[in-house]
Amino acid sequence: MPQSQRGPRPATPDDVDVICAGLPETELGTSWGDVPTWKVPRGEKGRGFLLYRRPHHTAVDPETGEEYDDLLVIVVPDAGVKAALVDDPATPFFTIDHFRSSNAVLVQQSRLGELGVDELREVVTDAWVTRAPKRLAAAHLADLDRDG
Numbered sequence: 668m669p670q671s672q673r674g675p676r677p678a679t680p681d682d683v684d685v686i687c688a689g690l691p692e693t694e695l696g697t698s699w700g701d702v703p704t705w706k707v708p709r710g711e712k713g714r715g716f717l718l719y720r721r722p723h724h725t726a727v728d729p730e731t732g733e734e735y736d737d738l739l740v741i742v743v744p745d746a747g748v749k750a751a752l753v754d755d756p757a758t759p760f761f762t763i764d765h766f767r768s769s770n771a772v773l774v775q776q777s778r779l780g781e782l783g784v785d786e787l788r789e790v791v792t793d794a795w796v797t798r799a800p801k802r803l804a805a806a807h808l809a810d811l812d813r814d815g
Contacts, residue, residue: 675783675784675785675786676783676784677779677780677781677782677783677784678779678780678782678783678784678786678787679779679780679784680737680776680779682779682784682787682788683717683739683776683779683787683791686784686787686788686791686792687705687716687717687791687795690707690791690792690795690807691707691799691803691806691807692707692708692709692799692803693705693706693707693708693709693795694706694707694709694710694713696713698715698718699718702718702719702720702721703718703719704717704718704719705717705718706798707795707798707799707800707803708799708800708803714798714799715742715798716741716742716791716794716795716797716798716799717739717740717741717742717791717794718739718740719738719739720735720738720739720740720773722734722735722736723765725763725764725765726738726763726765726773735773735775737775737776737777738773738774738775738776739773739774739775739776740766740771740772740773741771741772741773741774741790741791741794742770742771742794742797742798743770743771743772743790743793743794743797744770744793744796744797745770746770748770748793749762749770749771749772752772752790753772758781758782759774759775759778759779759781759782760772760773760774760790761773761774770797772790796808
């Protein structure tokens, strides 16, 4: 059966890097010491919009009691967007007390398949727009509107 008849392709962990690398002026660097972090723009002024969080006692699976070992932290534009993503039972996004006051959501890489790749691209692009310099973000969004 053709892909279009099966519905959207489920997202995978590999899609994260493909999507991030495809956005303008991004680079995979580090933050918080050595945490792999996608940043915009490239270079010293880069601001993180998605990071690969290391296991930590502040993020524990309520069912197993084990620390999550595959978390992504994705910046969101504001508290309203965060609430919409976290409160929607159809998405795998959640938060923890450690991120209560920050505009970011968490998702396990092992649950990315619950999202279509287009849904993941939208959330990651919103994160990028939130941290990108205004002119760069405006130019990219204008290109997207022009393309389709």
